[in-house]
Amino acid sequence: MGFRVMKLKTRVFELGSRKYKNLTELAQAMGISVGHIYHVKKGERPINEKFITGAIKAFPGYKLDDLFSVAKEGSHSERAGGQEET
Numbered sequence: 001m002g003f004r005v006m007k008l009k010t011r012v013f014e015l016g017s018r019k020y021k022n023l024t025e026l027a028q029a030m031g032i033s034v035g036h037i038y039h040v041k042k043g044e045r046p047i048n049e050k051f052i053t054g055a056i057k058a059f060p061g062y063k064l065d066d067l068f069s070v071a072k073e074g075s076h077s078e079r080a081g082g083q084e085e086t
Contacts, residue, residue: 008047009069010040012055015062030054 016026023041027034032054039045047068055067 004072007071009071010047010051010055011067011069012051012059013041015059015067019059026058029058031057 012026016023020026020029023037024034027037030037030051032050036045036051040047040051052064052068056064059067
């Protein structure tokens, strides 16, 4: 039986472009490295607890639901070529 894979999406980059001059300022406000921000933006690194905590710091007037959402990506078996794992 396959299972659903969920991907966390963020509005941090959209909102950050209005409030901060560049990724360096956003990273400083979030308390994480520019590299971390860059890799999340490019989709090369997943959103983790450190990123979420930083986003809450950088955007104190926003609720978690305003900053993040969950998107279904299909089942694990669909991504694995349609074969279900046992």
